[in-house]
Amino acid sequence: MDAIPNPKRGLEVIIDPNRCIANAKCTTVSPGVFVLDDETGIAVLADEQATVEQIFAAARACPTQAIIIEQFGRRMFPQILTPMFGEPE
Numbered sequence: 692m693d694a695i696p697n698p699k700r701g702l703e704v705i706i707d708p709n710r711c712i713a714n715a716k717c718t719t720v721s722p723g724v725f726v727l728d729d730e731t732g733i734a735v736l737a738d739e740q741a742t743v744e745q746i747f748a749a750a751r752a753c754p755t756q757a758i759i760i761e762q763f764g765r766r767m768f769p770q771i772l773t774p775m776f777g778e779p780e
């Protein structure tokens with residue numbers, strides 16, 4: 692049986708409206724993939740067929756990390772770091 696084509700490989704893109712400052716970095720880096728909503732000014736994913744590379748390039752370019760990427764329910768970007776415990780050496 693052939694694999695089902697899935698250009699996004701299970702990725703889900705979430706844009707945090709509280710973080711988006713509408714500076715259009717993502718729309719510059721990945722034109723046509725992300726656009727600014729006419730009414731809210733907040734970025735939205737406009738191309739459901741966008742490639743993984745286009746999505747990550749835009750997310751990395753976002754200065755406020757408003758673009759959150761999950762794959763199969765797990766956070767991929769931005770990375771959540773586990774705090775270190777104990778005293779530094």
Ligand code: SF4
Pocket residue numbers: 706710711712713714715716717718733734752753754755756757758
């Ligand atoms: S780069 Fe980030 S802050 Fe700027 S428009 Fe895109 S999502 Fe919003």
